[in-house]
Amino acid sequence: PREGIRRVLEAVTGVPHPRGAPLDTSRIASIRMGTTVATNALLERKGERMALLVSEGFGDLLHIGNQSRPAIFDLQIRCPDTLYEEVVEVAHEVVLPLGEEPSARNGRDAGRNAQLYPPGGEVVRGITGEAVCVRRPPDIAALTQQLKAVVARGVTSAAVVLKHAALYPDHELAVGEAARAAGFTHVSLSHAVMPMVKMVARGFTAAADAYLTPHIMRYLTTFQSGFDEGLKHVQVLFMQSDGGLCPAGAFSGHKAVLSGPAGGVVGYALTTGWEGHTPGSLQVIGFDMGGTSTDVSRYAGSYEHVFETTTAGVTIQAPQLDVNTVAAGGGSRLLFRDGLFVVGPESVGAQPGPVCYRKGNTDMPAITDAN
Numbered sequence: 001p002r003e004g005i006r007r008v009l010e011a012v013t014g015v016p017h018p019r020g021a022p023l024d025t026s027r028i029a030s031i032r033m034g035t036t037v038a039t040n041a042l043l044e045r046k047g048e049r050m051a052l053l054v055s056e057g058f059g060d061l062l063h064i065g066n067q068s069r070p071a072i073f074d075l076q077i078r079c080p081d082t083l084y085e086e087v088v089e090v091a092h093e094v095v096l097p098l099g100e101e102p103s104a105r106n107g108r109d110a111g112r113n114a115q116l117y118p119p120g121g122e123v124v125r126g127i128t129g130e131a132v133c134v135r136r137p138p139d140i141a142a143l144t145q146q147l148k149a150v151v152a153r154g155v156t157s158a159a160v161v162l163k164h165a166a167l168y169p170d171h172e173l174a175v176g177e178a179a180r181a182a183g184f185t186h187v188s189l190s191h192a193v194m195p196m197v198k199m200v201a202r203g204f205t206a207a208a209d210a211y212l213t214p215h216i217m218r219y220l221t222t223f224q225s226g227f228d229e230g231l232k233h234v235q236v237l238f239m240q241s242d243g244g245l246c247p248a249g250a251f252s253g254h255k256a257v258l259s260g261p262a263g264g265v266v267g268y269a270l271t272t273g274w275e276g277h278t279p280g281s282l283q284v285i286g287f288d289m290g291g292t293s294t295d296v297s298r299y300a301g302s303y304e305h306v307f308e309t310t311t312a313g314v315t316i317q318a319p320q321l322d323v324n325t326v327a328a329g330g331g332s333r334l335l336f337r338d339g340l341f342v343v344g345p346e347s348v349g350a351q352p353g354p355v356c357y358r359k360g361n362t363d364m365p366a367i368t369d370a371n
Contacts, residue, residue: 034239034263080313212253
């Protein structure tokens with residue numbers, strides 16, 4: 001994108017802007033852009049090295065997932081790789097009332113508390129006002145030693161996913177602080193990323209956020225370094241997966257998976273009002289093929305949103321435009337794997353690029369070479 005901005009500035013001002021030199025931002029009021037950085041990192045599994053900090057006994061929670069079987073008749077079924085490479089189980093215990101009476105759930109019936117809650121716990125109120133029972137807080141001192149060992153192995157990002165955190169987030173907050181103190185540079189708390197009661201979906205979303213956000217932040221830092229004063233006085237907005245815009249500092253991984261494709265949907269939706277037609281009266285199918293992925297979508301007068309999507313085997317709970325993405329773009333590799341001809345998800349990238357670019361790639365053909 002920086003090269004495109006450089007060329008626009010040269011065309012508008014008539015003043016040469018040398019490549020590699022920081023761009024003058026005095027003529028730039030704002031920058032609005034989308035990016036496929038998160039999409040590509042998820043498809044190619046090139047995000048940040050991360051650890052999953054999860055309630056004790058639930059270490060395999062995201063590996064098991066929701067047990068959906070979308071390709072039940074495939075001869076070779078392979079479970080998608082998990083995003084995390086380390087699992088740290090957090091010993092803590094929070095339980096909910098055993099009954100369903102409103103007076104008991106709200107903690108107003110003292111006579112029923114002994115029957116509804118297992119003994120040995122402290123009854124407190126969660127963020128919804130309902131009563132929960134804290135039987136055991138996390139041992140932060142012991143946990144910190146485990147986390148330091150994980151950081152020493154080169155893992156710098158963490159997702160914290162604890163039971164009932166949507167109702168009682170105090171334990172996640174304490175574990176998150178311990179993770180930062182232990183040396184993690186990024187921590188995603190599941191209750192903050194997606195405050196919902198479903199632990200599996202909440203965990204998937206938090207893991208995706210921890211996996212992608214540091215990768216995106218590095219991209220933003222590199223992009224901003226190409227301008228004088230790092231775009232300090234320029235409004236920079238990024239397209240989110242739902243088609244809305246947000247400041248660069250608030251751009252996060254779980255909302256960026258469809259950033260680039262969402263911009264394509266918003267753009268081609270504007271073409272439905274041409275040649276005297278009422279805006280939105282024409283139905284359009286979008287086919288957006290890039291270097292690493294291809295995105296297919298539809299517009300029929302209004303934006304179609306979904307609140308749960310699965311991209312590259314990762315289920316994310318967040319408002320998104322309804323875009324289907326596959327790991328097949330112009331740079332996707334063509335190769336034989338286990339005797340079968342496959343496409344991607346690996347990409348040859350722009351350097352050296354497909355064989356036809358003649359930049360040194362002689363043994364990794366891509367879709368572009370198959371024309």
